Amino acid sequence: MLRKKRDKKRDKERERAFYENGSRLHEKLIASCNGRPIPIRSYSCEELQRATNNFDRSRIFHTDESYEWYNGSFEGRMISIKKYLKHRFDEIFTDIAVSAKMSTHNNVLKLIGCCLETEIPISVYESAANGSLEDRVKVTSHDGAQQHEREPLSWQSRLKIAREIAHAISYLHTAFSRPIVHRLIQPGNVFLDQHGVAKLTDFSFSISIPEGETHVEDDVLCGTVGFICPHYFATNYITEKVDVYSFGSFLLQLLTGQEKLELFGITDYSSDDDFENDRKRITIDEVEDPAFHVEEEGSAVWQQFVNPAIHVGEEGSVVWQQLQAGLRLAFICIKKDPEIRPDMVDVTKELRKIERFIL
Template sequence: MAGKKREEEREKAFYENGSKLHEKLIATCNGRPIPIRSYSCEELQRATNNFHSSRIFHTDGFKHEWYNGFFEGRMISIKEYLRHRGDDIFTDIAVSAKMSTHNNVLKLIGCYLETQIPISVYESAANGSLFDRLKVTSDQREPLSWQSRLKIAREIAHAISYLHTAFSRPIVHRDIKSGNVFLDQNDVAKLTDFSLSISIPEGETHVEADSLIGTYGFICPHYYTTWYITEKVDVYSFGSFLLELLTGQRWRELLRTTNNFYDGDPAIPVWLKGSVDSFDVEDFESARNSFAINEVVDPAILVGEEGSVVWQQLQAVLRLALICRKNNPEIRPDMVDVTKELRKIERFIL
């Protein structure tokens, strides 16, 4: 009887989740839902050794656990949702499916719907999350070089640009951060986790949020005060993401460990003054004399990186990060221009 009841519960979950996902896919993909492979419980259990803890390669607080798996001769990544809010899981799956053709988005290859909370299956993220990679210690893999970080910044900027411009209704990610960027076996950056994503209606400049969600330090001040969501919300978050790449620190760590403050606010480092609207970013060159660039960047970046070109790149990326984090969204560039600027910096055309 217990087996029959369990089978009935799985069948009920499959139809309920399938219905919700189909509806979200139609809404997200303009009435042309993308076919998604359906995995069975037994297939995923075999792929992950029954979801053994040794297969976990990344956790995102109490929200997700990511497993390495092996299925049909290839490595895969399996995302288990530990909790969810509303239909965010179905938004994540639908937008991931829509974006899977982009080389810098983690490709969705299927999902398992026969449980109360669905499970998603993706291409392999062999080198884990960028967040974990930035935190490597001396007895682990080599730290990411500056050129690798610059390449990752450009790749993720390109993925966000595509999200904003490739569709009739621009999609805003709303949670750009190192924990939502994975690396494949060649350290190609892959954007993931579209659970907070939202579309801007055709012909509109913004959409009004029904709740304020995101990650501390990455939430746009204008969004915080107005609840208006535009593409510039992601630009602000991307500025914080650039600072993660530069400093190698999480945002909370960055604020806690920085001793130079300004304007009497103990929460803001002096070198972040450039992201405040009252500060003219054109004065950045003179303002940076109040600190040394090596006080800002991750010390691991500086190992073996010598020469004026690297210093100019570091300064240019810091300057770009501060512009992206301007309080006034009108002052921030769009992601297409950010991507172009990173290409110029990467090619040493400064």
């Protein structure tokens, strides 16, 4: 009898959660998709528990302060399951809605469905068999020896990933009547599938620019130290160039194996939680100086930006010239003046040329 009461109470809670979450998601999908919501498969709690062996911690392949990613298997298919940890419903439903909208793009992690029976919804995606780029891109050194948790990325893989993610961001900016700005472009939000294809994820803080407008304002500052656009920092104005700046920082890290702040010797900076209290320092005005000196002093200076563990060949080689062109593009993307930065369509074209060595 007691068990039946518990089961009845559980079923009522799930029914309530399903109704409330479903209503919120439906509203978000309608707003995001111009009144034509995209159908999304519904999963039960039991199905996702079976898929993850009751959310076995050993199946986690990536974590963030707001969510955990699990490897799972359902109906003979490998899947990735995103379990949100905080009650940030607007962000969660934005993530699901924009993911659904973008799932047709080959370089966006495809949303398969979600579970709405839990108090906090759970999302289901295609498999990201090779995990997060964050675990592969940065080359670290301990006691003088290079350490890699996983096999380091080859030079050509780095160029391919850069071009694939640039293409996904370009699509986000241009494919819809209202351009969408991602606002969280960084290695932790790029996954790799079983074939090494790069997949953009996490649209939690994505925002649309109204039709006919050049920007949108948002009092909520979103971003990560080293990737956030200084102009957005100062004004709260959001344009596509916010993503261009973040992509420039992303490209620098991808090509060099080091974070931008480390590249320029900036080690005394605040955490993401201290943005509002320390804006002046985090805007990093010095960021343009290295670009200027690289342009002025020639190829000998380029070498200082690249971790020695990433072998890019001898000066004058094809790979060396690809590196020079890639870093030059990254520096243009992180110019302080948004008007000087290229748009992502042009960035994608330039990366395609660099990858094919059409310089």
